[in-house]
Amino acid sequence: MGATEAVFRRLKSLITGGEYAVGDRMPGEIALAKEFGVSRPVVREALQACAILGLTETRSGRGTFVISTEENTRLTFAGIDAEDLIEARRLVEIPAAGFAAERHTAEQLNQLFTLLDTLAATTDPAEWVRRDGELHTAIAAASGNKMLTSMVADTRRALDVQSEFLNRTQDRRADSDREHAAIVRAIEARSPEEARRAMAEHLERVAETVARIDG
Numbered sequence: 001m002g003a004t005e006a007v008f009r010r011l012k013s014l015i016t017g018g019e020y021a022v023g024d025r026m027p028g029e030i031a032l033a034k035e036f037g038v039s040r041p042v043v044r045e046a047l048q049a050c051a052i053l054g055l056t057e058t059r060s061g062r063g064t065f066v067i068s069t070e071e072n073t074r075l076t077f078a079g080i081d082a083e084d085l086i087e088a089r090r091l092v093e094i095p096a097a098g099f100a101a102e103r104h105t106a107e108q109l110n111q112l113f114t115l116l117d118t119l120a121a122t123t124d125p126a127e128w129v130r131r132d133g134e135l136h137t138a139i140a141a142a143s144g145n146k147m148l149t150s151m152v153a154d155t156r157r158a159l160d161v162q163s164e165f166l167n168r169t170q171d172r173r174a175d176s177d178r179e180h181a182a183i184v185r186a187i188e189a190r191s192p193e194e195a196r197r198a199m200a201e202h203l204e205r206v207a208e209t210v211a212r213i214d215g
Helices: 003-016 029-036 040-052 082-103 106-121 125-142 146-170 173-188 192-214
Strands: 056-059 063-066
Touching (some): 003 029, 003 040, 003 146, 029 040, 040 146, 082 125, 082 146, 082 192, 106 125, 106 173, 146 173, 146 192, 173 192
Antiparallel strands (some): 056 063
16 A cells, blocks of 8 residues: 555545544644654645545645535536546447557557656656546557547546546555556557457546446
8 A cells, every 4th residue: 555545545434434524624744743643745635535425625825624524426527527537438438449550550559659658657647647548549449440539539638637636545556557558458459349458447447446436
């Protein structure tokens, strides 16, 4: 478990357990960082995760306040319901992966492998999220269908928020890297069926992770 996930889980427990009541102002980032023995950026990321769950709200110049002691029954990212995101991705990204296996160029395949290597080497969480979006968009571009590419690109505003949240609170990054590699290898093998299966498996794992949080 990473530092952000550990702090997030502790803060969530304190809030849902009633140690902080609705309307309470949370301790500042410096105080929380000292209490948990972590850096301020870790605390900031954990508080952002609490906000996504609908537990806290940061008010400019005033601090972070508890707005609920119960998590949202449905997660939303950038205003989009998490289940809607998954449903849309299944409709768009699975067939796009199959087409990519059939239609990709050598240059596009090289780009996919370069992005895989970059994702594996990236240590900055925000950079990883950006590259994750580039990979999924590049897979769609390899399909040769401009409409599918545009649709995948348009989802990234919400998906980047979801990806960052899951990586920081549910330790999804390593699993995602392996799942991405399976998709790209299937595309390289020009196996539409295997590419669709690998993408479907990736999206199912994401859906299961979201469901665990919602539950």
